[in-house]
Amino acid sequence: MSAQKLPFAWRLFTLKWTPKEPGYYTIMSRATDTAGRVQPIVPPWNPSGYLWNGTDRVGVTVERV
Numbered sequence: 001m002s003a004q005k006l007p008f009a010w011r012l013f014t015l016k017w018t019p020k021e022p023g024y025y026t027i028m029s030r031a032t033d034t035a036g037r038v039q040p041i042v043p044p045w046n047p048s049g050y051l052w053n054g055t056d057r058v059g060v061t062v063e064r065v
Contacts (some may be wrong), residue, residue: 019062030055 011031032038032050043054 022062022064024059024061027060028055032060 013029015027017045030039030041039053039055041055
């Protein structure tokens with residue numbers, strides 16, 4: 001079965017990005033479903049840690065080459 005047919009499955013994606021200048025950047029990924037619902041920037045508190053639904057953030061440092 002294709003991953004596209006599995007509900008709640010992870011989806012791989014790529015981002016082609018060229019920063020304008022060196023520095024520290026935060027890259028964020030945020031999903032939208034077919035109904036137009038978008039992941040919240042700040043997820044509701046979930047003390048058990050399951051079903052985490054927040055926007056993922058990755059910090060990168062870009063240097064001159």
